[in-house]
Amino acid sequence: MKAYMSFFRIRxxxxxxxxxxxxxxxxxxxxxxxxYVLLYKAFYEADASAFPMTFRQVTDYNWLRQAFLTxxxxxxxxxxxxxxxxxxxxxxxxxxxxxxxxxxxxxxVAMRLSRAVLRCVPVLLFAFLLPAPYGLxxxxxxxxxxxxxxxxxxxxxxxxxFVMLLYIASFFTMNPTGLRVLMLSLTEFLxxxxxxxxxxxxxxxxxxxxxxxxxxxxxxxxxxxxxLSGPALWTGAALQVFWLIxxxxxxxxxxxxxxxxxxxxxx
Amino acid sequence: MLYLKSLLIHLKGQMQYKMSFVFLLIxxxxxxxxAFLTIYVLMQRFHTxxxxxxxxxxxxFAVVLLSFSLAECFFRGFDTFSGIIANGQFDRILVRPRSxxxxxxxxxxxxxxxxxxxxxxxxxxxxxxxxxxxWTADKIGVLVLMxxxxxxxxxxxFVLYAGICFFTIEGLEFMNIFTDGGREFGSxxxxxxxxxxxxxxxxxxxxxxxxxxxxxxxxDMTDKVFYAFTPLIGALFWLPALLVWRxxxxxxxxxxx
Numbered sequence: 001m002k003a004y005m006s007f008f009r010i011r012x013x014x015x016x017x018x019x020x021x022x023x024x025x026x027x028x029x030x031x032x033x034x035x036y037v038l039l040y041k042a043f044y045e046a047d048a049s050a051f052p053m054t055f056r057q058v059t060d061y062n063w064l065r066q067a068f069l070t071x072x073x074x075x076x077x078x079x080x081x082x083x084x085x086x087x088x089x090x091x092x093x094x095x096x097x098x099x100x101x102x103x104x105x106x107x108x109v110a111m112r113l114s115r116a117v118l119r120c121v122p123v124l125l126f127a128f129l130l131p132a133p134y135g136l137x138x139x140x141x142x143x144x145x146x147x148x149x150x151x152x153x154x155x156x157x158x159x160x161x162f163v164m165l166l167y168i169a170s171f172f173t174m175n176p177t178g179l180r181v182l183m184l185s186l187t188e189f190l191x192x193x194x195x196x197x198x199x200x201x202x203x204x205x206x207x208x209x210x211x212x213x214x215x216x217x218x219x220x221x222x223x224x225x226x227x228l229s230g231p232a233l234w235t236g237a238a239l240q241v242f243w244l245i246x247x248x249x250x251x252x253x254x255x256x257x258x259x260x261x262x263x264x265x266x267x
Numbered sequence: 268m269l270y271l272k273s274l275l276i277h278l279k280g281q282m283q284y285k286m287s288f289v290f291l292l293i294x295x296x297x298x299x300x301x302a303f304l305t306i307y308v309l310m311q312r313f314h315t316x317x318x319x320x321x322x323x324x325x326x327x328f329a330v331v332l333l334s335f336s337l338a339e340c341f342f343r344g345f346d347t348f349s350g351i352i353a354n355g356q357f358d359r360i361l362v363r364p365r366s367x368x369x370x371x372x373x374x375x376x377x378x379x380x381x382x383x384x385x386x387x388x389x390x391x392x393x394x395x396x397x398x399x400x401x402w403t404a405d406k407i408g409v410l411v412l413m414x415x416x417x418x419x420x421x422x423x424x425f426v427l428y429a430g431i432c433f434f435t436i437e438g439l440e441f442m443n444i445f446t447d448g449g450r451e452f453g454s455x456x457x458x459x460x461x462x463x464x465x466x467x468x469x470x471x472x473x474x475x476x477x478x479x480x481x482x483x484x485x486x487d488m489t490d491k492v493f494y495a496f497t498p499l500i501g502a503l504f505w506l507p508a509l510l511v512w513r514x515x516x517x518x519x520x521x522x523x524x
């Protein structure tokens with residue numbers, strides 16, 4: 001346990017060093033978020049009755065997504081992990097008396113958290129200061145507030161467990177980039193990274209809400225504004241726990257099989 | 268010609284990894300596909316946005332995507348220019364008897380980016396008959412002008428980005444708003460984002476000049492004929508971009524290797 005805490009600390013503190021990069025990232029996220037709000041405003045003006053959420057819920061979703069981008073988007077891959085697979089450095093890690101799955105899992109969580117810590121505060125501040133319907137509002141009661149944090153951490157777990165599957169898949173192919181790009185862009189759409197799930201056709205929304213994709217950013221970003229509340233919120237959280245166990249458990253088994261037949265080329 | 272030769276070398280090189288090439292091509296196609304899906308889903312729900320119908324938005328999407336993927340494919344060297352500076356490769360470029368711009372242009376041609384192009388073409392094939400435009404010779408001409416203007420603006424942005432790299436050494440993530448953001452949000456006619464964004468995209472970063480204004484003329488939403496020629500003005504964006512590049516080359520201090 002202590003070893004994994006150290007891995008966490010090393011990656012977390014290491015990630016905190018890149019402050020200028022974080023600042024540039026914040027600027028990008030603010031501009032991006034602002035344009036999204038304007039886009040949805042235009043759609044709202046086109047046909048307000050076709051809005052499946054309130055406008056405020058959509059802007060809350062939008063700004064929280066920008067603030068916690070590094071936690072919630074699958075495409076935030078850890079370059080170190082990927083390189084250790086393609087370069088063969090993974091061989092060193094395998095011989096250590098640690099569980100590789102757990103180690104990578106903690107490293108990825110740490111990397112994401114350190115980036116989020118640097119970026120979320122300015123984005124949240126900016127979003128709170130914006131005038132009423134365009135900025136970030138306060139959470140929907142105690143339930144929204146607690147629900148947000150609970151589902152946010154579960155979502156982070158689900159995202160990392162999913163990303164781990166992508167890393168493990170890289171063991172099986174010499175040329176993983178194409179497959180990865182494909183999975184990442186598809187997952188971004190299916191998890192609600194481009195449009196919130198309620199905007200999708202009803203049947204697709206239903207399916208996605210039961211799938212692992214719905215267990216990612218869909219949950220916290222909607223819990224905060226009360227777009228998901230009561231029983232729907234807590235069954236969703238239970239589903240998050242379920243998918244986390246399935247993906248992490250499955251990933252760990254799969255990794256064991258991958259390591260058994262691992263061939264490291266060159267030296 | 269030197270450019271054709273390097274194009275051929277890049278083609279041959281990338282064909283050595285055929286599977287990877289195909290996967291990347293499909294990957295590029297699918298990345299753009301999620302942008303298309305977004306428009307599809309939103310437009311099915313709302314039908315119009317700021318007076319533009321679904322096929323009209325698609326026409327805009329296709330023009331922007333087409334010009335972006337062309338620019339990215341052939342001007343990729345500028346997009347990844349921070350790497351050339353950081354590893355000292357630019358010193359080698361300077362001692363060769365050709366212009367630096369030309370050499371950076373030849374240094375990288377990424378044909379997998381044409382996956383997006385394929386999609387843009389497919390969407391355009393759908394949008395052209397459905398957009399409600401009565402296609403005459405002059406309208407087709409303006410459509411071509413829009414695409415060329417788009418290539419000019421996006422490639423100028425890449426050159427500008429590379430020029431700034433001379434001063435920052437690192438790539439600036441902020442520039443992504445104009446390139447990747449221009450592609451993503453440029454899927455909609457810029458007026459959708461309101462007056463101030465439109466002004467910004469007219470006078471500062473001329474994205475609207477090859478997209479919104481000529482589109483208005485194509486759709487007969489304006490009687491100002493000069494709107495049809497605004498892509499030409501947009502192409503002038505190369506001038507400030509080249510100026511920054513020149514300044515950068517002049518002030519260049521090698522980072523060593």
